Amino acid sequence: MRIHVDQDKCCGAGSCVLAAPDVFDQREEDGIVVLLDTAPPAALHDAVREAATICPAAAITVTD
Incomplete structure (x- = not known):
């Protein structure tokens, strides 16, 4: 799996952080x-795929 944001x-x-906190974070500023x-x-x-699915901006791309 490869991830691009x-x-x-x-x-x-912040939906991605809630779904997969070991993979995504947010800039503080x-x-x-x-x-x-x-x-x-x-x-x-599975958590990464969920994060990509629920991202309201469709900013996460996952490839296998």
């Missing part, structure tokens, strides 16, 4: 997504 599309909702792990372990794949 488009910080220009991110609206700072504006809440924009920060990718902590571009290739997370298999145990986190």
